Amino acid sequence: MPTPWPRSNSQPKVLPPRPLRLLGGAVIAMAVALLVVLVLWSIASAAYGQPETAAPLPDVAHLLRMSAIQAALSTVLSLLVGTALAWSLNRLRFAGRNLVIALFASAIVTPGLIVAFGLLTVWGRSGWINAIANVLFHTSIDTPIFGLGGILAAHVILDAAFAARILLARLDAIPSTRLKTGQGLALTPAKRFATIDWPALRGTMPGLAAIIFLLAFTSFPIVLLLGGGPANQTLEVAIYSAVRLDFNLHGAVILALAQIGFCSIIILAASAFAPIPSTLGPSAGQRWADRGFAKAVQWTVLLACIIGFALPLLAVLAGGFSSNLPALFARPSFPSALATSLAIGTLSALLTLVLALGLGSARAATLRPLARIGLAAPAYAYLAVPAVVLALGFFLLVRTMGIEPATAGPAVVILGNALLSLPFAIATLGPPLEAVASGQGKLIRSLGLSGWQQFVRVEWPLLGREIGVVLALAFCFSLGDLGVISFFGTQDFSTLPLLLVRALGAYRTDDAAIVAAVMLVITVAAFTALPQFFARWSDAQA
Amino acid sequence: MLRLEGIRFAYAPEALPYRFDMVAQPGEISAVMGASGAGKSTLLDLIAGFLLPQAGSMTLDGVDLLPLQPEDRPVSLLFQSNTLFEHLSAENNVALGLPRPTRRKDAGPLIAAALAEVGLAGIGKQRAATLSGGQKQRVALARTLLRNKPVLLLDEPFSALDDETRVAARDLVRNLTRAHDWTTILVSHHTEDVQALATCRYRIAAGVLLPEGNTAA
Ligand SMILES: Nc1ncnc2c1ncn2[C@@H]1O[C@H](COP(=O)(O)OP(=O)(O)O)[C@@H](O)[C@H]1O
Ligand SMILES: [Mg+2]
Numbered sequence: 072m073p074t075p076w077p078r079s080n081s082q083p084k085v086l087p088p089r090p091l092r093l094l095g096g097a098v099i100a101m102a103v104a105l106l107v108v109l110v111l112w113s114i115a116s117a118a119y120g121q122p123e124t125a126a127p128l129p130d131v132a133h134l135l136r137m138s139a140i141q142a143a144l145s146t147v148l149s150l151l152v153g154t155a156l157a158w159s160l161n162r163l164r165f166a167g168r169n170l171v172i173a174l175f176a177s178a179i180v181t182p183g184l185i186v187a188f189g190l191l192t193v194w195g196r197s198g199w200i201n202a203i204a205n206v207l208f209h210t211s212i213d214t215p216i217f218g219l220g221g222i223l224a225a226h227v228i229l230d231a232a233f234a235a236r237i238l239l240a241r242l243d244a245i246p247s248t249r250l251k252t253g254q255g256l257a258l259t260p261a262k263r264f265a266t267i268d269w270p271a272l273r274g275t276m277p278g279l280a281a282i283i284f285l286l287a288f289t290s291f292p293i294v295l296l297l298g299g300g301p302a303n304q305t306l307e308v309a310i311y312s313a314v315r316l317d318f319n320l321h322g323a324v325i326l327a328l329a330q331i332g333f334c335s336i337i338i339l340a341a342s343a344f345a346p347i348p349s350t351l352g353p354s355a356g357q358r359w360a361d362r363g364f365a366k367a368v369q370w371t372v373l374l375a376c377i378i379g380f381a382l383p384l385l386a387v388l389a390g391g392f393s394s395n396l397p398a399l400f401a402r403p404s405f406p407s408a409l410a411t412s413l414a415i416g417t418l419s420a421l422l423t424l425v426l427a428l429g430l431g432s433a434r435a436a437t438l439r440p441l442a443r444i445g446l447a448a449p450a451y452a453y454l455a456v457p458a459v460v461l462a463l464g465f466f467l468l469v470r471t472m473g474i475e476p477a478t479a480g481p482a483v484v485i486l487g488n489a490l491l492s493l494p495f496a497i498a499t500l501g502p503p504l505e506a507v508a509s510g511q512g513k514l515i516r517s518l519g520l521s522g523w524q525q526f527v528r529v530e531w532p533l534l535g536r537e538i539g540v541v542l543a544l545a546f547c548f549s550l551g552d553l554g555v556i557s558f559f560g561t562q563d564f565s566t567l568p569l570l571l572v573r574a575l576g577a578y579r580t581d582d583a584a585i586v587a588a589v590m591l592v593i594t595v596a597a598f599t600a601l602p603q604f605f606a607r608w609s610d611a612q613a
Numbered sequence: 614m615l616r617l618e619g620i621r622f623a624y625a626p627e628a629l630p631y632r633f634d635m636v637a638q639p640g641e642i643s644a645v646m647g648a649s650g651a652g653k654s655t656l657l658d659l660i661a662g663f664l665l666p667q668a669g670s671m672t673l674d675g676v677d678l679l680p681l682q683p684e685d686r687p688v689s690l691l692f693q694s695n696t697l698f699e700h701l702s703a704e705n706n707v708a709l710g711l712p713r714p715t716r717r718k719d720a721g722p723l724i725a726a727a728l729a730e731v732g733l734a735g736i737g738k739q740r741a742a743t744l745s746g747g748q749k750q751r752v753a754l755a756r757t758l759l760r761n762k763p764v765l766l767l768d769e770p771f772s773a774l775d776d777e778t779r780v781a782a783r784d785l786v787r788n789l790t791r792a793h794d795w796t797t798i799l800v801s802h803h804t805e806d807v808q809a810l811a812t813c814r815y816r817i818a819a820g821v822l823l824p825e826g827n828t829a830a
Contacts, residue, residue, distance in 0.1 A: 083658065083663045083664055084662065084663050084664070084665075084682075084683060085663055087684070088682070510695075511695075511698065513663065513692075514692070514695065514696070514698070516663070516683045516684055517661060517663075517683060517684075517688075517689075517690045518684075518709050518710065518756075518760075519683075519684030519685070520684075520709060521713070524709070528698065528701060528705065528709065529698060529700075532700050532701065533700055610700075613700050613701050613702060613705065613740070
């Protein structure tokens with residue numbers, strides 16, 4: 072009698088069964104999904120409701136067109152500059168190369184608010200350039216930093232550095248045999264780029280372009296500071312002004328729906344492309360250096376990029392530390408905003424880590440396609456809900472539930488920022504957790520390790536750095552957040568970014584400079600210290 | 614006594630199934646030979662529970678093994694490579710074999726004793742990644758000692774070792790098997806290993822596991 076074929080038996084049972092992890096992940100995924108549904112429902116139901124004021128509907132088509140043009144230009148420029156920079160960094164070897172690469176890598180956490188403020192310090196009406204022009208030529212130049220030019224400059228500074236770091240990793244990964252072949256053929260620098268480098272970069276470009284486009288399209292603080300009026304708004308800024316300045320909630324809701332719809336389309340398109348790695352090891356560089364003209368071009372590109380990236384940041388530091396720090400500390404608003412920012416950053420980073428570990432480890436514990444999608448999709452949904460839209464959704468939700476926004480403020484800011492960081496956290500922790508399950512699952516299972524032992528002995532020692540990276544990303548993201556706090560901030564509940572914007576609005580530039588400098592120092596410290604600290608700490612227990 | 618009777622297994626419905634029948638005695642080493650790709654690792658995966666047969670029975674001293682999950686089977690498994698967690702120290706690797714619960718203060722002496730028994734006293738703090746191939750296999754054997762499961766499955770354990778280390782590792786496996794009365798199954802395509810160790814020999818050919826002329830060692 073033939074035995075019926077038991078389908079599942081031929082699949083090796085190499086994944087240890089982890090019912091608790093699956094349960095925890097499912098609970099988190101459902102909670103995260105429920106929140107996004109509630110946020111969308113709040114916005115959608117508000118859109119169907121009666122307009123509270125007779126304010127005119129915003130010109131959505133115009134905003135979409137302008138945002139799309141700005142984002143497209145930002146993307147093209149960032150990819151061009153990023154490619155040139157990666158190409159230069161890949162070829163050049165010099166003392167301090169690792170430091171320079173780390174500088175550009177920090178672009179991912181540098182708050183847009185800080186870059187915008189740094190550009191103002193250099194190029195603004197009372198900025199460095201104008202001061203020099205005044206001294207030298209007794210004239211002030213028409214400042215180019217407001218409007219599209221300023222927005223593009225700030226976006227390219229951040230996104231080209233980000234792109235360069237990703238692309239550099241692709242170039243570093245070119246197999247040495249291919250380089251030797253090219254070297255043997257004595258390829259010219261141009262031919263070398265076309266035949267060896269470009270094929271290695273090409274696959275990453277669409278995904279990278281989609282991410283940069285999304286970042287530029289949903290840009291909020293940069294456009295708020297540098298936009299210089301309604302002509303160059305993004306939807307995010309338009310939503311913010313509709314709610315906070317025009318009290319036109321209905322208009323804001325319409326804009327939010329447009330924003331969600333457009334972002335969803337971009338994300339769906341992006342998901343078809345190769346994913347972008349979120350943690351990268353040190354860059355090895357290549358032994359085959361270009362010579363002559365190409366080398367001169369590479370040095371020029373590198374120096375220009377270092378100056379372009381570092382100058383606004385140095386301006387922030389210089390401006391901040393030449394101002395009167397004790398005087399600002401004496402005013403209660405600054406120490407309390409500092410404490411609030413640190414507390415919110417820490418709590419929201421911890422929350423992000425817990426959510427990401429819960430989702431990622433559950434996902435790594437199952438091979439079922441539907442379960443795997445169900446565990447990842449809710450977190451990625453937040454890519455389609457940028458900060459201001461999320462804040463608007465929570466704002467409406469809290470109001471519907473009859474809670475004062477001021478009461479809900481701290482909890483919403485922590486939760487909102489954790490949710491916004493979650494896609495990045497999962498992209499960072501997911502792959503190494505999967506690698507443990509697929510690479511060591513059989514050994515773990517044959518030893519009958521418990522889930523706790525698996526975490527303490529295998530995952531924690533191997534993932535210390537990634538855990539530090541997630542904490543650093545989430546901490547810096549929420550430290551720099553302006554979108555969520557601008558809906559929930561009050562006189563008593565304020566963070567550093569909100570303080571900075573208020574100081575700028577009140578023409579207290581010196582105060583703003585100190586706040587910006589403090590934010591930058593904290594960001595850089597967290598971004599450099601946390602991954603290293605956690606890598607060492609976890610490794611010490613191996 | 615480990616007994617496989619009429620075990621049938623195929624990776625895909627259309628494939629001809631493997632047919633495995635064997636008997637292995639405690640305190641003895643049974644060798645399974647066969648060309649690369651013959652199905653030797655498949656056999657061990659079936660015994661360890663990573664694969665489930667489509668038919669047949671598998672018992673240890675009369676107890677049915679097939680309903681047991683891999684982590685519940687009375688089996689220790691040594692892979693050819695990837696048998697240790699490379700990022701952990703030798704002693705933390707060995708510690709993973711401790712029965713649970715073991716009190717913290719008891720763990721240290723047990724681990725040290727196990728490392729000493731495989732001739733590696735004093736290397737406990739070293740990272741697994743920094744150990745030689747022979748040392749790694751010994752650390753894995755020390756872990757097996759603490760687990761103290763009645764069946765030991767060895768999947769080409771010596772193939773990465775040089776000749777001298779290999780002789781020492783062979784002696785160790787033989788002595789441990791005898792001292793702890795393990796039922797050891799050694800998979801190898803190295804005839805010398807088999808001649809030196811096996812009391813009982815099998816060969817997989819064309820998907821069928823058959824006994825070869827048995828010798829008394
Ligand atoms: N998971 C799997 N799915 C399908 N075929 C497999 C799988 N694992 C192994 N095989 C095939 O089964 C055969 C036996 O493999 P294996 O038991 O690893 O051989 P050996 O250990 O004797 O070299 C090989 O042809 C191999 O390709
Ligand atoms: Mg094999």
